[in-house]
Amino acid sequence: EVQxxxxxxxxxQPGGSLRLSCAASGFPFSSYWMHWVRQAPGKGLVWVSxxxxxxxxxxxxxxxxxxxxxxxxxxxxxxxxQMNSLRAEDTxxxxxTRAGSGLFDPWGQGTLVTVSS
Amino acid sequence: QSVLTQxxxxxxxxxxxxxxxxxxxxxNIGAGYAVHWYQQLPGTAPKLLIYANSDRPSGxxxxxxxxxxxxxxxxxxTGLQAEDEADYYCQSYDSSLSxxxxxxxTKVTVL
Numbered sequence: 001e002v003q004x005x006x007x008x009x010x011x012x013q014p015g016g017s018l019r020l021s022c023a024a025s026g027f028p029f030s031s032y033w034m035h036w037v038r039q040a041p042g043k044g045l046v047w048v049s050x051x052x053x054x055x056x057x058x059x060x061x062x063x064x065x066x067x068x069x070x071x072x073x074x075x076x077x078x079x080x081x082q083m084n085s086l087r088a089e090d091t092x093x094x095x096x097t098r099a100g101s102g103l104f105d106p107w108g109q110g111t112l113v114t115v116s117s
Numbered sequence: 118q119s120v121l122t123q124x125x126x127x128x129x130x131x132x133x134x135x136x137x138x139x140x141x142x143x144x145n146i147g148a149g150y151a152v153h154w155y156q157q158l159p160g161t162a163p164k165l166l167i168y169a170n171s172d173r174p175s176g177x178x179x180x181x182x183x184x185x186x187x188x189x190x191x192x193x194x195t196g197l198q199a200e201d202e203a204d205y206y207c208q209s210y211d212s213s214l215s216x217x218x219x220x221x222x223t224k225v226t227v228l
Contacts, residue, residue: 044219044220050216095163103151
């Protein structure tokens, strides 16, 4: 069964840092591009970042560029999102998802990040 | 800052047909990029519903259908059922932003 399981969310103060992880199983992780998508409470889906299959190419939404870093460890079948200089507006559920032909499938269950003092 | 616009809500009685529009521009849908649709049931992660404008993944009922024309796309639900009550999002790629974009989302209510 293809599965994505996020972890690492929690409460952090403004200006703080957090690293999210996404453990993948059930498919050849190193063959797929991976993405992070977030959803603020009561709001819609927003694409955050993507990384290519070998980790050599990354892209970010303007809202997180320079503060967030996406990476992957293909030996551990794990995707990461390092989030620095966190702001209140970064509060959201963060989903990792597998990409293929421009679509996202499947999605993890999400991990909640709350930025508050 | 969604670049794909959807109506905030649509509703219908059980058994009726509802449609959800997704309006983009020449840098995304109009540029020929595929449109995909996701269903998000309350308190759960999004699930792929329609891909490549009109194809259904295995397991998705044929009550759900998608189409695309020009700078817009649409999702139709025929024979509306109570379990279809959810949020629906369209998604494509935008060449100006060099990234994936989602629609603003539509809440479907079954009356």
